[in-house]
Amino acid sequence: MKLLCLSDLHLRSEAAVAAIDRQRLSVDEFLKHIDRLQQIDGEIVEWHDEENEMAWELNRSAIAKTIDSHKLDEDLRVFLRKLLAQSNADLDFMRIEFY
Secondary structure: OOEEEEOOEEEEOOOOEEEOOHHHOOHHHHHHHHHHHHHHOOOOEEEEOOOOOOEEEEEHHHHHHHOOOOOOOHHHHHHHHHHHHHOOOOOOEEEEEEO
């Protein structure tokens, strides 16, 4: 599985670890982005771990469709582009976890 790090955040899709601008996105900002995404498009967040509340699976197709939407501000659009760029394009989802 590939892990992608955003602060203490990891995006899992294959077998290596890569960083996404750790200094530019805090955990609080990530959570704010996820909340906004859920309000904009209910299909983006496919699953959220209710037990530890620190894991999500996001729908790549829904993100790709939403990324050019007029509903998104540039900050959220950049966030989604980073996730898409560093996740596995062969998968339909991206799993994101905080450790």
